[in-house]
Amino acid sequence: MSDRLIRAIAADGGIRAVGTVTTTLTEEARVRHKLSYVATAALGQAMSSGLLLASNMKQQQSRVTIRIKGEGPLGGIFVDAGVDGTVRGYVEHPKVELPPNSQGDLDVKSAVGRYGYLHVMRDVGYGQPYYSTVELISGEVGSDVANYLATSEQTPSALLVGVFVDSEGVNASGGILLQILPKAVRDEALIELLESRVNKLSGFTRLLLSGKSLSEILEELLGDLGLIIFPQPKRVRFNCRCSFQRVLGALKLLGEAELQDMIEKDSGAEATCEFCGEVYQASSEELEGLIEDLRSQSV
């Protein structure tokens, strides 16, 4: 199944459901950043979470940034996801590997760490972005993001994200977000029902791996609650907004002396985009061009 995101409602609009498959884009992130298994799982889960969080924003240019900083060996995890279906991200220490946990699964929890913070920024593309920070409650990306939604955005939510990766690469990655909408937020029975359904669906990525589609999984979860799946799934993909022009712009900010030094010592400059791992090379001539620009601006 190609990477996609689908949206649905159930219980007369009391429940909002979003599902995403991110297998290909997580594989792209793994290759770009040369991620270990556990780093692939952590970043894949965070990227799925970012796309699911962005899915309820209205303006096409809106973006969500997630920063997870636990005390575990992975260091920080950074994700930037848009309503347009693009996402990019990286982890601070991509090569960290840990032995599997007692269930034989990748130990994302220990890699992220139990103590730390989750920062979320929602940016609609104009005005002040909305920032919020919550403490980590588990180190599991899905439950920490769900806790953020429940406490900071006052939306009772269940979020399941998962990644299957082995020596062949990423076999399955994706997530599902179920939320109680404001009109039903006091409906205790509905909240309980949702929780019990989600607890039954512990193996979301296993279902994906077995070839089940997102619609089939949502059907299993909410089929008896008047599920309506919106047509036209959205395509999601790994995409970074970096470019050679932006790199030149950043180099220019270093100023003439620093640029001159790079020309003399390194015969050019190399810059790596931390979000996507792309390496950009600027030649001495290009750096000289920047110096000329700076001089003509200062006249």
Ligand SMILES: [Zn+2]
């Ligand atoms: Zn980039």
